[in-house]
Amino acid sequence: MQHSVPLDQRKQQILKAVVADYTRTGVPVGSASLAVHLATWSSATIRNELATLSEVGYLIQPHTSAGRVPSDLGYRYYVDFLMDEEDVPPAVRRQVDPFFAVMPTGIEDILEIAATALAHAADAVSLVTAPRALGVRVKHLDLVKLSDAQALLVLVLEGNLVRQQALNLTAPTDQGVLSAIATGLNAAVVGLNAAGMSRLPEVVGVHAALERDLLTQIIAFMTVCDAQQDTLILHDGVRNLLHQPEFGDVELLQQVIEVVEEERMLAALISAADLDHGIQIMIGRESGMAELSRCSLVLTTYRAGAERRGTIGVLGSTRMAYAQVGPRVRYVAQRLGRAVGRALS
Amino acid sequence: MQHSVPLDQRKQQILKAVVADYTRTGVPVGSASLAVHLATWSSATIRNELATLSEVGYLIQPHTSAGRVPSDLGYRYYVDFLMDEEDVPPAVRRQVDPFFAVMPTGIEDILEIAATALAHAADAVSLVTAPRALGVRVKHLDLVKLSDAQALLVLVLEGNLVRQQALNLTAPTDQGVLSAIATGLNAAVVGLNAAGMSRLPEVVGVHAALERDLLTQIIAFMTVCDAQQDTLILHDGVRNLLHQPEFGDVELLQQVIEVVEEERMLAALISAADLDHGIQIMIGRESGMAELSRCSLVLTTYRAGAERRGTIGVLGSTRMAYAQVGPRVRYVAQRLGRAVGRALS
DNA sequence: AGTTAGCACTCGTCAGGGTTGAGTGCTAAG
DNA sequence: CTTAGCACTCAACCCTGACGAGTGCTAACT
Numbered sequence: 001m002q003h004s005v006p007l008d009q010r011k012q013q014i015l016k017a018v019v020a021d022y023t024r025t026g027v028p029v030g031s032a033s034l035a036v037h038l039a040t041w042s043s044a045t046i047r048n049e050l051a052t053l054s055e056v057g058y059l060i061q062p063h064t065s066a067g068r069v070p071s072d073l074g075y076r077y078y079v080d081f082l083m084d085e086e087d088v089p090p091a092v093r094r095q096v097d098p099f100f101a102v103m104p105t106g107i108e109d110i111l112e113i114a115a116t117a118l119a120h121a122a123d124a125v126s127l128v129t130a131p132r133a134l135g136v137r138v139k140h141l142d143l144v145k146l147s148d149a150q151a152l153l154v155l156v157l158e159g160n161l162v163r164q165q166a167l168n169l170t171a172p173t174d175q176g177v178l179s180a181i182a183t184g185l186n187a188a189v190v191g192l193n194a195a196g197m198s199r200l201p202e203v204v205g206v207h208a209a210l211e212r213d214l215l216t217q218i219i220a221f222m223t224v225c226d227a228q229q230d231t232l233i234l235h236d237g238v239r240n241l242l243h244q245p246e247f248g249d250v251e252l253l254q255q256v257i258e259v260v261e262e263e264r265m266l267a268a269l270i271s272a273a274d275l276d277h278g279i280q281i282m283i284g285r286e287s288g289m290a291e292l293s294r295c296s297l298v299l300t301t302y303r304a305g306a307e308r309r310g311t312i313g314v315l316g317s318t319r320m321a322y323a324q325v326g327p328r329v330r331y332v333a334q335r336l337g338r339a340v341g342r343a344l345s
Numbered sequence: 346m347q348h349s350v351p352l353d354q355r356k357q358q359i360l361k362a363v364v365a366d367y368t369r370t371g372v373p374v375g376s377a378s379l380a381v382h383l384a385t386w387s388s389a390t391i392r393n394e395l396a397t398l399s400e401v402g403y404l405i406q407p408h409t410s411a412g413r414v415p416s417d418l419g420y421r422y423y424v425d426f427l428m429d430e431e432d433v434p435p436a437v438r439r440q441v442d443p444f445f446a447v448m449p450t451g452i453e454d455i456l457e458i459a460a461t462a463l464a465h466a467a468d469a470v471s472l473v474t475a476p477r478a479l480g481v482r483v484k485h486l487d488l489v490k491l492s493d494a495q496a497l498l499v500l501v502l503e504g505n506l507v508r509q510q511a512l513n514l515t516a517p518t519d520q521g522v523l524s525a526i527a528t529g530l531n532a533a534v535v536g537l538n539a540a541g542m543s544r545l546p547e548v549v550g551v552h553a554a555l556e557r558d559l560l561t562q563i564i565a566f567m568t569v570c571d572a573q574q575d576t577l578i579l580h581d582g583v584r585n586l587l588h589q590p591e592f593g594d595v596e597l598l599q600q601v602i603e604v605v606e607e608e609r610m611l612a613a614l615i616s617a618a619d620l621d622h623g624i625q626i627m628i629g630r631e632s633g634m635a636e637l638s639r640c641s642l643v644l645t646t647y648r649a650g651a652e653r654r655g656t657i658g659v660l661g662s663t664r665m666a667y668a669q670v671g672p673r674v675r676y677v678a679q680r681l682g683r684a685v686g687r688a689l690s
Numbered sequence: 691a692g693t694t695a696g697c698a699c700t701c702g703t704c705a706g707g708g709t710t711g712a713g714t715g716c717t718a719a720g
Numbered sequence: 721c722t723t724a725g726c727a728c729t730c731a732a733c734c735c736t737g738a739c740g741a742g743t744g745c746t747a748a749c750t
Binding site for chain 1: 485
Binding site for chain 4: 028030031032043044047048050051061064065066067
């Protein structure tokens with residue numbers, strides 16, 4: 001982040017007023033309209049201050065005879081020093097809460113619900129990652145015969161995540177034998193993650209060879225599950241971009257939608273976020289993605305129990321109501337954390 | 346469908362040329378440009394014919410001094426009588442085939458892949474429904490203890506569709522007992538659908554009461570699964586609409602996207618399709634949805650084995666290359682049918 | 691010295707008007 | 721029945737001038 005120029009009291013008030021006005025109306029704001037709001041000073045005084053705020057890079061003038069618009073840097077200063085976060089209004093709470101009233105068993109469904117709820121609450125595109133798990137643990141497994149050559153592995157993981165995968169059978173095997181093996185594996189394997197399973201002592205018994213072979217395939221599949229869960233990103237609310245004037249340009253819209261629909265790009269974006277602080281705001285070009293130069297991200301962490309964290313947040317225009325969006329993201333994050341915590345217990 | 350006015354040879358050729366030209370360029374087509382293409386007649390002659398084609402409602406003039414644009418009725422006549430379907434070009438085949446090379450086990454993943462493939466192949470929004478099943482059959486079930494009050498039901502259905510649901514336990518029950526019950530139920534239940542299960546003879550045994558209670562819950566859940574699968578509609582390729590000039594108007598785009606994102610509306614749309622014929626084309630207002638008055642649907646059925654059918658198709662601008670889209674939809678439908686058939690076996 | 695009223699100036703927006711050109715419909719001759 | 725010719729229409733384009741929002745600068749005031 002760039003070193004920010006310190007501002008005196010009055011310049012701060014004016015910058016804050018510019019951001020507030022522009023966020024509300026979307027129209028460049030001039031000295032006159034500021035003067036009615038900040039009645040302490042005349043428009044001429046404000047004009048002088050606006051000029052210096054432009055010089056130090058906090059404001060931008062689209063053209064000579066236009067009002068001022070906050071620059072990325074201006075938003076940054078606002079967000080860091082000036083913003084008064086607004087409480088989540090009851091109406092929004094009443095809009096969000098019902099989503100978390102119906103709680104499905106599977107963790108993926110919960111994440112999807114959170115994405116929808118946040119998209120509504122923040123009127124932007126919402127992004128949600130699965131809780132980072134550092135190796136998902138097995139709760140239960142089962143084997144179902146598909147054919148002489150294949151069996152279906154059904155894994156119930158923590159969070160009631162259900163995964164399925166066809167495994168190859170080295171020799172035709174009865175469902176009875178498969179069930180026996182499954183029972184045996186269940187006893188040995190419950191509570192382990194992929195790493196733990198690969199350290200299992202050698203199994204013995206009538207079907208030892210088959211069992212060992214299947215276990216290898218199961219471990220491989222779990223490794224894939226781990227990777228998949230770490231890159232899983234859900235989103236919702238693309239339609240919310242459509243009614244915003246800054247996306248009237250279809251070109252721009254297209255670029256943003258392409259980023260959102262491409263999970264790889266989202267992953268890069270979210271992993272770039274530094275979430276040690278409670279909330280991370282990336283404004284315009286700060287995200288490092290040219291396509292999102294006119295978008296901002298507001299991200300936070302949700303905690304499901306001790307060490308299980310995921311990311312949730314919002315992607316919208318740089319001209320978003322940061323003072324409202326932050327608290328709303330946190331509100332949904334907290335609800336989500338609780339729901340996921342319950343599902344993981 | 347409206348009764349179509351019969352056209353003589355020359356009018357047919359001209360209408361066909363208008364549709365071809367307009368589909369390609371998106372610009373209203375005038376008599377002069379038609380005259381170079383249909384060198385047999387002068388522009389004046391063509392002008393006369395265009396006038397009568399407008400009178401009978403096959404063409405529309407955006408304004409007095411503009412060229413002609415096909416009306417919904419004009420497209421309809423073209424599609425019914427004039428269109429020469431084009432073979433799916435090798436390049437498109439090479440684009441589609443890789444999607445079906447990696448075949449996941451779960452039927453939902455297969456459907457998703459088909460949606461993506463078709464969206465690419467047809468450069469429009471693709472729609473795919475799950476194969477209509479008239480009651481999904483159970484392949485395998487399992488019960489996993491969650492707490493003293495709840496157990497997780499894991500159902501493996503035909504097509505390796507895995508479904509999960511928390512069931513309530515009337516009394517604390519060991520995992521051992523649950524497994525025993527699951528084994529017992531498996532023996533009785535495999536191959537049955539919800540209807541079949543509700544006709545099961547009364548069970549007896551040590552855990553008869555619990556077993557009966559669980560079975561009731563399972564049947565209820567399966568009924569829900571049936572309903573869900575019948576309304577499941579996947580889609581992909583909304584981004585393909587963005588680069589089309591007719592959707593430069595964000596208003597219009599917004600309406601269409603809202604329909605696509607609302608599964609209920611898609612369901613109504615698709616169920617309205619009459620798929621006895623090989624392919625069903627709904628042009629503009631024929632769909633009966635005001636929001637889609639400038640869109641067309643091209644739908645067909647895919648068959649997975651004997652009686653298992655689903656719907657797959659495309660939603661795009663009325664100005665779409667019908668001669669290309671139809672065959673491409675059929676091509677993907679055929680691939681999808683084969684893949685689903687394999688998964689259901 | 692900081693503040694402010696006043697004023698000249700800039701520049702985007704909008705409405706009006708003339709020109710252009712694509713495309714038509716009609717007519718009259720072939 | 722076909723077609724060349726022509727008058728006509730109308731969107732698109734460009735130019736223009738009026739308007740007004742907003743600025744920067746200056747000079748006077750506290």
